[in-house]
Amino acid sequence: MSIATGLPEDFKADDYDMLVVGAGYAGSVVARRFAESCGAKVCVLEMRDHIAGNAYDCYDEAGVLIHQYGPHIYHTFNSRVNSFLSRFTEFTDYEHRVLADVHGTLMPVPFNHASLKLAFGEERGEELYQKLVATFGENKKVPIMQLREKNDPDLQEVADYVYENIFLYYTMKQWGQTPDEIDPSITGRVPVFVGDDDRYFPQAPYQGMPAEGYTSMFERMLDHDLIDVFVEVDARQILSVEGNHVVVQGKPYGGEVVYTGPLDELFQCDAGALPYRSLDMRFETLAMDRFQPVGTVNYTTSEDFTRITEFKNMTGQELEGVTTIMREYPLAYDREAGMDAYYPIIEPENQELYQQYRDRVGMIANFHPAGRLAEYRYYDMDAVTASALDLSDEIIAAHA
Numbered sequence: 168m169s170i171a172t173g174l175p176e177d178f179k180a181d182d183y184d185m186l187v188v189g190a191g192y193a194g195s196v197v198a199r200r201f202a203e204s205c206g207a208k209v210c211v212l213e214m215r216d217h218i219a220g221n222a223y224d225c226y227d228e229a230g231v232l233i234h235q236y237g238p239h240i241y242h243t244f245n246s247r248v249n250s251f252l253s254r255f256t257e258f259t260d261y262e263h264r265v266l267a268d269v270h271g272t273l274m275p276v277p278f279n280h281a282s283l284k285l286a287f288g289e290e291r292g293e294e295l296y297q298k299l300v301a302t303f304g305e306n307k308k309v310p311i312m313q314l315r316e317k318n319d320p321d322l323q324e325v326a327d328y329v330y331e332n333i334f335l336y337y338t339m340k341q342w343g344q345t346p347d348e349i350d351p352s353i354t355g356r357v358p359v360f361v362g363d364d365d366r367y368f369p370q371a372p373y374q375g376m377p378a379e380g381y382t383s384m385f386e387r388m389l390d391h392d393l394i395d396v397f398v399e400v401d402a403r404q405i406l407s408v409e410g411n412h413v414v415v416q417g418k419p420y421g422g423e424v425v426y427t428g429p430l431d432e433l434f435q436c437d438a439g440a441l442p443y444r445s446l447d448m449r450f451e452t453l454a455m456d457r458f459q460p461v462g463t464v465n466y467t468t469s470e471d472f473t474r475i476t477e478f479k480n481m482t483g484q485e486l487e488g489v490t491t492i493m494r495e496y497p498l499a500y501d502r503e504a505g506m507d508a509y510y511p512i513i514e515p516e517n518q519e520l521y522q523q524y525r526d527r528v529g530m531i532a533n534f535h536p537a538g539r540l541a542e543y544r545y546y547d548m549d550a551v552t553a554s555a556l557d558l559s560d561e562i563i564a565a566h567a
């Protein structure tokens with residue numbers, strides 16, 4: 168592999184069997200698999216000055232390993248994903264735990280057995296817990312919007328508490344809308360957990376942190392003789408979609424193209440811009456060993472930011488007398504202001520707009536939109552990897 172900055176003057180896309188736009192999970196997984204399975208030459212173009220997409224991590228000025236684009240915790244039920252990624256890194260045994268600050272009391276999120284007792288007191292908490300167990304069974308996940316539909320007064324009491332104190336204010340900050348107004352799959356990501364597991368990803372068999380960080384994992388994934396990576400290159404300088412062709416350097420391109428950027432940008436947003444939520448991430452380095460008891464504390468009833476992450480608590484990095492924390496302030500996404508598009512806004516109107524763009528590339532057999540931007544999906548890292556493994560299976564089969 169080589170990583171170069173900018174494209175050389177004599178760059179020829181025709182020298183490659185595949186062009187990959189974006190060096191995040193979607194692009195890097197397909198690049199690696201196509202190169203090693205088909206002996207194909209792959210060119211990866213990345214507009215940022217680094218690989219790894221939003222999973223990028225690096226050392227800050229104080230020497231603390233930080234996640235530049237927000238806290239990333241690897242977790243999956245998918246053994247294929249885990250085996251693939253494990254080729255490029257070992258994972259630590261880190262298990263993410265989150266506490267919600269509810270009017271000054273810290274309680275586990277997802278809301279669980281222990282949270283019930285903290286919220287309602289030992290005795291009443293236990294009574295309510297037994298009711299949840301009798302209704303849903305032990306070690307079950309119950310999305311808040313589902314719990315709210317139950318008619319039982321005890322379950323209503325729990326649902327009201329959790330809705331008001333865990334979801335309402337946090338969701339208003341994050342999305343500018345109430346939990347009732349957003350797609351239920353979003354609050355469903357953090358279901359009430361009827362059990363004692365206090366991990367943020369209860370029951371997930373594989374979870375941890377890449378032992379030397381995400382960026383190192385991507386370096387190894389892209390480290391292949393047949394893969395060339397060019398950073399600080401916006402692919403749109405050389406690539407466009409015209410009719411039913413991908414045009415690269417002025418002529419129809421015959422190789423495969425895996426595009427992981429936003430589809431609307433490929434068409435200058437001519438049918439309208441796809442909306443996103445963004446985040447202002449404010450990092451602060453403090454002269455202390457440890458700031459908070461867990462990796463992330465969610466502020467669910469107070470503050471303008473949603474959560475504070477302390478990176479050392481997640482990475483396990485040992486560094487005395489210094490720590491870096493980060494607060495996330497949600498924002499409406501403004502492309503012109505150079506913000507990052509973090510979260511697609513899952514609403515029927517936006518899905519329809521997305522589909523319009525998708526239809527315009529649907530007939531181009533060698534053009535493959537992939538990943539959270541090009542598919543306009545709220546994807547976790549494991550889900551993007553799974554989908555990229557499937558896409559590479561298809562491409563490899565077509566070249567067999």
Ligand code: FAD
Pocket residue numbers: 188189190191192193194212213214215219220221222236237238239240241242400401402403427428429446509510537538539540546547548549551
């Ligand atoms: P990206 O990582 O965004 O990669 C796409 C790349 O394409 C980018 O590097 C971009 O610069 C590049 N690109 C775009 N357009 C062009 C162009 N025209 N030319 C060249 N390059 C281009 N997932 C988890 O599993 N666990 C977590 O804890 C977690 N935490 C998260 C926290 C936050 C705040 C956010 C926003 C996301 C989190 N995720 C988490 C999700 C995770 O970031 C994504 O699943 C994953 O990074 C998506 O990979 P991707 O390749 O689809 O996209």
Ligand code: UDP
Pocket residue numbers: 267276333334335337338341353354355356357465467
């Ligand atoms: N959420 C909430 N309170 C919490 C945690 C999550 O209201 O303490 C809601 C909020 O709407 C959020 C969604 O659940 O956007 C998904 O949370 P998750 O932690 O999965 O978000 P991400 O890590 O992807 O930002």
